[in-house]
Amino acid sequence: KLPILFSILLVGVTVFSFWLLYRNWQKQKRLTDIKNEFISNITHELKTPIATVGVAMEALSNFNALNNPERAKEYIDISKQELSRLSLLVDKVLKLSMFENREIELQQSPVDLREITQEVISSMRLQIEKKKAVCQLEVTGNAIVKGDKMHLLSVVYNLLDNALKYSTGKPVVNVNIRADEQGVRLQVTDNGIGIPSEYTGKIFDKFFRVPHGDVHTAKGYGLGLSYVWQVVQKHGGSIEVFSKPGEGTTFSIQLPKFSA
Numbered sequence: 001k002l003p004i005l006f007s008i009l010l011v012g013v014t015v016f017s018f019w020l021l022y023r024n025w026q027k028q029k030r031l032t033d034i035k036n037e038f039i040s041n042i043t044h045e046l047k048t049p050i051a052t053v054g055v056a057m058e059a060l061s062n063f064n065a066l067n068n069p070e071r072a073k074e075y076i077d078i079s080k081q082e083l084s085r086l087s088l089l090v091d092k093v094l095k096l097s098m099f100e101n102r103e104i105e106l107q108q109s110p111v112d113l114r115e116i117t118q119e120v121i122s123s124m125r126l127q128i129e130k131k132k133a134v135c136q137l138e139v140t141g142n143a144i145v146k147g148d149k150m151h152l153l154s155v156v157y158n159l160l161d162n163a164l165k166y167s168t169g170k171p172v173v174n175v176n177i178r179a180d181e182q183g184v185r186l187q188v189t190d191n192g193i194g195i196p197s198e199y200t201g202k203i204f205d206k207f208f209r210v211p212h213g214d215v216h217t218a219k220g221y222g223l224g225l226s227y228v229w230q231v232v233q234k235h236g237g238s239i240e241v242f243s244k245p246g247e248g249t250t251f252s253i254q255l256p257k258f259s260a
């Protein structure tokens with residue numbers, strides 16, 4: 001009897017091991033598929049602004065801009081707009097590191113949070129206009145932190161992008177930056193769809209998206225907030241979220257004060 005029992009156990013363990021291997025393989029495959037889709041999207045999105053700037057520059061060099069300053073300005077404005085779009089696309093490239101569990105590395109220097117927030121808001125001008133949104137910035141104190149400008153810019157962009165994305169009617173987004181003895185606090189408040197309380201602890205997990213409701217009309221991979229969380233941690237800061245479904249959400253980031 002014993003050898004029979006032993007054989008059954010052996011078969012059971014083998015089947016279970018194969019099942020675990022299969023599940024792991026499936027998970028890896030799904031991740032690779034998402035990553036490939038993500039990369040092909042970036043590549044595709046990069047093509048349009050690069051081509052548009054190329055056409056505008058070509059046109060500028062083909063006519064005498066001095067004789068036609070109005071037309072010249074039109075081409076320059078188009079190029080400027082497309083270049084802001086390109087700088088936002090860098091955000092996606094930065095988020096690629098999230099797929100490989102790579103640690104984010106910081107290039108630290110003094111960074112003015114007021115300046116980078118203004119920069120992000122103006123590069124999102126088209127998005128803001130399209131949504132008929134209102135975006136206000138209020139700053140108290142000297143909001144300088146020691147950090148990585150590119151990553152912090154991307155943090156602000158991700159929070160503002162979500163604030164616009166997860167809204168129904170006309171979005172109203174307030175960015176409040178306050179510097180004091182403890183450090184600098186940056187808060188982004190929206191009047192959007194909100195996050196049910198059972199999910200506020202999960203939204204910083206990689207690939208997590210609130211599984212139901214209006215959220216799926218907005219495109220996304222569930223990578224933005226896990227990236228934001230990692231960048232904030234790397235800077236020695238912390239992030240909190242306060243939300244009421246149907247009323248809105250506030251993300252609050254605390255960063256250590258700059259010391260020379």
Ligand code: ADP
Pocket residue numbers: 158162163166190192193194195203208209210215219220221222223224225226249
């Ligand atoms: P993505 O926006 O690509 O889905 P994120 O990591 O930025 O990924 O956000 C994770 C999830 O958290 C979103 O899918 C959404 O469900 C929720 N979320 C994030 N920001 C907001 C917000 N401002 N208002 C409502 N829900 C939000």
